[in-house]
Amino acid sequence: MESSPAILLLKTLGLFIVTALAEIVGCFLPYLWLRKQGSVWLLLPATCSLMLFVWLLTLHPVASGRVYAAYGGVYVATALVWLRVVDGVKLSMLDWFGAGVALLGMSIIVAGWDGRG
Incomplete structure (x- = not known):
């Protein structure tokens, strides 16, 4: 049974959010080690997080370039x-606007997915 475009978009968005968090955590932990004198052991969960990030990107049904563009x-x-949330920096209206434009771009790309690559 085929999903509606709205369901596909919501599923894709949810998976991309989890994917982004895995990537950010995988990069943030080495940052803590290198810049904030964190433990070298932070590299172990960072590696696992980046492996999760890569695996999550493979779960999409279209060509990798489309996945990367939408992601x-x-x-x-x-x-x-x-x-x-983490760094405690107040976002400007332009930050929020830019995020909205980026999400609109993702939505347009995903709306064009037809499963053929």
């Missing part, structure tokens, strides 16, 4: 939320 929009928005 980029969600990554931008997720990174800005991370900036606000």
Whole structure:
């Protein structure tokens, strides 16, 4: 049974958010080690997180380039939320607008997915 375009978009968005968090955590932990004198043991969960990130990207039913292009929009928005929540930086209206534009771009790309690559 084929999903509606709205369901496909919501499923894809959810998977991309989890994927973005895996990538950000996988990069943030080495940052803590290198810049904040964190333990070298942070590299172990960072590696696992980046492996999860790569695996999650393979779960989409279209060609890798389309996945990467659409994922980029969600990554931008997720990174800005991370900036606000984890780093405590107040986002500007332009930050929020940019996230919206990036998510709109992702939505347009996903709307064109037809399963043929």
